[in-house]
Amino acid sequence: MAFREAVSGCLVVCAVAATLVAVSTRASAEPFPGAQQYASLEAPAFGTVTPAFDPSLPVVDASLNESVIEIPSGDVTLETTLFKPNGAGPFPMVVFNHGKLPGNAHDQPRARPLALAREFVRHGYVVVVPNRRGFAQSGGEYTGNGCNVEANGFTQARDVAATVAYMGKQPFVDSKHVVVAGASHGGLVTMAYGARDARSDIGVRGLINFSGGLRQDECPNWQKNLTSAFGEYGEHVKLPSLWMYGSNDSVWQGSLPDDMFASYTAHGARADMVDFGAYKNDAHRLVGDRDGVPIWWPRVKAFLADIGMPTDLQYQVSYPQAPSPTGYANVDAVAAVPFLDERGREGYENFLHQYSSRAFAVSDSGAWSWAEGGDDPMAVALDGCQKQSTEPCRLYAVNNAVVWSERSAAQTQTASR
Numbered sequence: 001m002a003f004r005e006a007v008s009g010c011l012v013v014c015a016v017a018a019t020l021v022a023v024s025t026r027a028s029a030e031p032f033p034g035a036q037q038y039a040s041l042e043a044p045a046f047g048t049v050t051p052a053f054d055p056s057l058p059v060v061d062a063s064l065n066e067s068v069i070e071i072p073s074g075d076v077t078l079e080t081t082l083f084k085p086n087g088a089g090p091f092p093m094v095v096f097n098h099g100k101l102p103g104n105a106h107d108q109p110r111a112r113p114l115a116l117a118r119e120f121v122r123h124g125y126v127v128v129v130p131n132r133r134g135f136a137q138s139g140g141e142y143t144g145n146g147c148n149v150e151a152n153g154f155t156q157a158r159d160v161a162a163t164v165a166y167m168g169k170q171p172f173v174d175s176k177h178v179v180v181a182g183a184s185h186g187g188l189v190t191m192a193y194g195a196r197d198a199r200s201d202i203g204v205r206g207l208i209n210f211s212g213g214l215r216q217d218e219c220p221n222w223q224k225n226l227t228s229a230f231g232e233y234g235e236h237v238k239l240p241s242l243w244m245y246g247s248n249d250s251v252w253q254g255s256l257p258d259d260m261f262a263s264y265t266a267h268g269a270r271a272d273m274v275d276f277g278a279y280k281n282d283a284h285r286l287v288g289d290r291d292g293v294p295i296w297w298p299r300v301k302a303f304l305a306d307i308g309m310p311t312d313l314q315y316q317v318s319y320p321q322a323p324s325p326t327g328y329a330n331v332d333a334v335a336a337v338p339f340l341d342e343r344g345r346e347g348y349e350n351f352l353h354q355y356s357s358r359a360f361a362v363s364d365s366g367a368w369s370w371a372e373g374g375d376d377p378m379a380v381a382l383d384g385c386q387k388q389s390t391e392p393c394r395l396y397a398v399n400n401a402v403v404w405s406e407r408s409a410a411q412t413q414t415a416s417r
Contacts, residue, residue: 054316060085062318064121068110071130073162076139079110080163083117083127085315089172091126092310095163097156097182097189098129105134105142113183114375115290119297124314128167132159132189147219150229153192160189161197168203175203177309183287184251187212188229191264194241195233206307207241208300210287213260215251223256227263234264234271242303243273244296246283274299280355280373289373290319291357320376322359325401337396338404339366351397360397363389 065084070077085091098111110131117127134142138159145151160180168175178201182190187209194207214229216222245257252260261273276295279286286292305311329336332352334345339362347368351360354372359381362368369384371377378398385393396404 054313057313057316058086060121060315060317062320064114064117064127064317066112071163071166073130073133073159076133078130078133078139078159078163079135079137080131081110081112081129083121083129084172085121085124085126089126090174091124091172092177093126093128093167093173093175093179094120095128095130095160095167095178095180097160097180097186097193098131098135099182099184099186100135100142106136108135110136113287115293116287118317118319118375119293122313122315122317123301124310124312126167126173128163130159130163132156147216147222147225149188149214149216149222149225150192150232152214153188153229153233154196156185156189157193157197160193161201164197164201164204168201178204179206179208179304179307179309180204181208181210182212183210184212184284185214186210188214191230191233191237191241194239195236198237198239204239205309206303207237207239208303209241209243210296211245211249211252211284212243213252213256223259227256227259230260231263231266234269235267237269240270240303240307241272242300243271244276244286244299245273246276246279246286248278248281249283251284272303285373288375289357290375291355291373320378322378322398322401323395323403326403326405328402328404328406331397331400331402336402337362339364340368341366344368356399358397358399359395361385361393362396363391363393365389365391367391367393369393 065082065086067082069080069082071080096113096116098113101108108131111129113129117129120127131138132142133140143152143155145155164178164180167173168178180190180193180198182188190207190209191212198204198207213226216225219225243261245252249257257273261271265271276283276286276299279292279295280289286296301311334348334352337345337348337360340348344362344366347370348360351358351370354370357377358370358372359378360368360370361381361384363385367385367389369381369388371380371384374380378395382393382395394404396402
């Protein structure tokens with residue numbers, strides 16, 4: 001499988017996949033290879049997101065009541081992540097379809113789109129995230145269908161249909177209020193599901209496509225194949241859909257998103273396409289970032305209202321909270337960071353060029369790690385550092401402030417989840 005095809009599905013596989021991380025020890029301090037984050041955040045918000053804290057609302061634990069179940073799909077079972085509000089329900093449901101990372105699909109981590117799940121749970125939804133066959137710990141093997149993009153989408157959509165059918169029978173799910181969404185390869189799969197399988201799922205009211213498609217650089221005329229596939233889906237779909245694409249997407253460049261949308265709507269498919277502009281260094285990462293919620297949620301909320309889905313805020317859910325600034329040093333004072341060797345200080349310099357949703361962790365042994373974006377860069381930075389160190393790792397800087405304190409040097413700071 002060509003690398004570019006794999007990249008087209010990496011956005012919302014897990015928080016780490018949407019985060020650029022640098023990890024090192026004293027022996028090796030090279031930053032993790034990846035694009036630099038110097039671009040400005042230009043994407044406009046389409047509305048506002050209600051603050052997380054509202055004492056009048058019941059509280060859902062920060063874990064979002066996460067659980068992992070197995071859903072039958074033909075001859076295999078699908079490893080599936082559930083996030084849900086408290087109580088017995090029934091709750092409206094969103095089924096979210098993940099993308100694809102490079103390499104063997106079984107090596108891909110279980111899909112956990114935390115930022116997206118948190119916003120939907122706050123609004124009273126059950127969020128269901130099936131790993132399709134061949135992915136993570138799901139049974140079977142991934143079927144790519146060669147260069148036939150249309151067939152690829154239909155093949156993958158079988159597992160979406162099985163998930164909708166199975167979850168619709170659960171007593172805590174309102175089977176009359178369902179929406180199906182996906183990002184990158186999962187966006188393509190969502191639209192394929194809408195063209196065929198959704199016809200028998202009468203409770204599904206709409207489809208949401210975040211930067212969907214499948215890039216296959218090894219296939220001749222892959223752009224034409226992709227555009228034609230969306231045309232086929234649009235010819236048969238009966239459900240309305242919302243499409244969200246950005247102007248600086250590293251996977252879909254030039255007029256390709258417009259071409260896909262035009263092909264999809266050529267036969268009268270009901271769809272609305274939103275260009276949300278440039279997002280950080282790559283619009284393809286929007287849904288994987290907690291920073292992206294104010295951009296996509298207001299527009300998604302309007303779409304949900306249009307198709308008769310609930311949109312009222314129902315719960316408060318805590319976000320990962322940064323430790324308080326300590327005043328130990330200015331965040332730009334590279335020489336003040338303790339325990340780092342020359343390579344480590346180069347890593348910290350690199351950290352300072354990242355977007356403000358960032359964290360840097362260090363241990364007494366000189367191990368270090370930084371993370372940017374995703375849902376919780378604090379947790380990712382701590383985890384990356386700890387994998388390289390026998391000593392406890394602690395946060396040194398979060399966002400634009402130093403949180404390190406010598407008085408608490410004996411304690412490991414952990415990110416609130």
